[in-house]
Amino acid sequence: MKILKKIILVLASILILWMVVAAFISGDCVYEKSITIHAPSEKVWQQTNTLKAMDQWSPWNDLDPGMKKDWTGTSGKAGEKVCWDSQNAAAGKGCQEVMKVDAEGKRIDTEMKFLTPYESEAGAYVKVVPEGNGSKVTWGFTSKIPYPFTVMKMFMNMENAIGKDYQKGLSRLKELSEKP
Numbered sequence: 001m002k003i004l005k006k007i008i009l010v011l012a013s014i015l016i017l018w019m020v021v022a023a024f025i026s027g028d029c030v031y032e033k034s035i036t037i038h039a040p041s042e043k044v045w046q047q048t049n050t051l052k053a054m055d056q057w058s059p060w061n062d063l064d065p066g067m068k069k070d071w072t073g074t075s076g077k078a079g080e081k082v083c084w085d086s087q088n089a090a091a092g093k094g095c096q097e098v099m100k101v102d103a104e105g106k107r108i109d110t111e112m113k114f115l116t117p118y119e120s121e122a123g124a125y126v127k128v129v130p131e132g133n134g135s136k137v138t139w140g141f142t143s144k145i146p147y148p149f150t151v152m153k154m155f156m157n158m159e160n161a162i163g164k165d166y167q168k169g170l171s172r173l174k175e176l177s178e179k180p
Contacts, residue, residue, distance in 0.1 A: 022148035031158040032140025035170040039177040041128050041135040045106045047177050048126045048137065050076040051098060054108075057172035059165045063091035076101055092116040096124070112141075137173060139166055 037044050047053050052075055055061065067086035073079040076098075083095040094114040101108050106128040114120045122143040129136045145153060 018151055019148050022151045025150040025153055027145040027147060027150045027153075029143040029145055029153070029156075029158070030140065031162065031166075032138050033163065033166040033170060034136055034138040035174055036131060036134055036136055037174045037177045038134040040133075041106055041130040044128045044135045044137060044173070044177045045103075047173055048128060049101060049103065049106075049108055051080050051082045051096060051110070054126065055082070057169055057176055059168040059172070060091060064088040067091055073098070089117050099123075135177075137170060139170060 047057065052071065055069075061067075064086040067084050067088070070083045072081045072083075078098050078100055081095060081097040083093075084091065085093045092114060093116040094112060096110050096112045099109045099111050107125060108127075109123065109125045112122045112124055114122075120143065122141050124139075124141040126137065126139050129138075
């Protein structure tokens with residue numbers, strides 16, 4: 001019985017420590033990556049201002065080129081939506097919906113809901129800014145990690161987790177935009 005009490009005491013102590021540490025860590029999760037593209041911002045904007053345009057350079061299509069996609073809404077307007085369903089667990093199942101399109105500021109904001117492999121939500125955005133004779137494109141996302149799982153941020157490296165995918169997508173966007 002003494003061993004069981006010690007085990008329970010140790011586990012309770014670990015749980016209490018976890019809860020206290022988690023209370024001091026923000027759940028906000030933000031990641032973005034940028035690239036310079038040698039093309040006018042208006043041309044680049046045409047590659048980023050709708051979900052269908054973004055689908056042309058999405059790195060996640062490589063996970064399952066045959067995944068089922070269902071498109072609804074008006075292309076390039078708030079409410080445009082794509083839902084995907086893949087047998088490949090890495091691609092999973094979910095939906096992305098356009099929340100706001102700012103054509104003047106060349107920014108599109110979307111909301112993503114992932115249903116599998118685990119449920120989560122995130123906001124995403126792409127913004128195109130004129131830079132010299134070309135453009136600077138920034139692709140990012142925001143999410144919130146719920147308490148007490150905020151402790152996981154101490155062990156997360158967003159660059160390792162999604163940096164390669166973002167770089168691959170931005171490189172494809174660059175290639176598409178710089179074609180004559």
